[in-house]
Amino acid sequence: MMLLSVETDIEQIKASVDGAKLDVRSAAQKFAEMDPELAKQNKKPLTFNGVAYGHGGRAFRTKEQERKEAQRKNDMATRIQSRVRGAMAREAYNEKLTAAERIAIRIQSEFRRRQAQKKLAELRDRLQREQTCAVVIQKIVRGRHLFADDKPKLSTLSRFKQLTIFRRLLLECSPADKPGKRPAVFAPSAMQQQFSSQCSVLTQRKQRPKLG
Numbered sequence: 001m002m003l004l005s006v007e008t009d010i011e012q013i014k015a016s017v018d019g020a021k022l023d024v025r026s027a028a029q030k031f032a033e034m035d036p037e038l039a040k041q042n043k044k045p046l047t048f049n050g051v052a053y054g055h056g057g058r059a060f061r062t063k064e065q066e067r068k069e070a071q072r073k074n075d076m077a078t079r080i081q082s083r084v085r086g087a088m089a090r091e092a093y094n095e096k097l098t099a100a101e102r103i104a105i106r107i108q109s110e111f112r113r114r115q116a117q118k119k120l121a122e123l124r125d126r127l128q129r130e131q132t133c134a135v136v137i138q139k140i141v142r143g144r145h146l147f148a149d150d151k152p153k154l155s156t157l158s159r160f161k162q163l164t165i166f167r168r169l170l171l172e173c174s175p176a177d178k179p180g181k182r183p184a185v186f187a188p189s190a191m192q193q194q195f196s197s198q199c200s201v202l203t204q205r206k207q208r209p210k211l212g
Helices: 002-032 036-041 063-142 156-173 190-207
Strands: none
Touching: none
């Protein structure tokens, strides 16, 4: 009984397989018997998954997809150009900034050099005036004994001449005003003021008219 049931099952399986083969063949025949006009209209040979032979997904792209792809490429190219131009602009700016700093340093150095030269010239003039004043003061100190009160033999005229000479020396000692330059302030010493007062007194005595 068992053998009969197994054989029956095998026969049924074979029959079902044969039926499936017949169904597949009939389906193939149906596809082959399709209207030839429809086959002509479909120029692209299709594969099993519906994609044409020798073509990728590009064959099925629409115009909108192509436009988006072109726009994406243009945007990418624009970004690359912007980055390159930005890098070039930054490099040019850094070069200009470095050149400007060098020029500023040179200008400052030249300005400081001129200021130093001007200050040196002023110091030289001041030193020359001080040396002249020192010489005059030495002459005044050496000739001070000529104006002592214990010299009654020295006539008034001789004293007047000596004071005139000393006044000239004092004028030489005073700084001369140069054009375009601020005049320096000259403060006379006590000795110089004394000699100036003596010169003025002697001048008044000489110019005083004699009575009788």
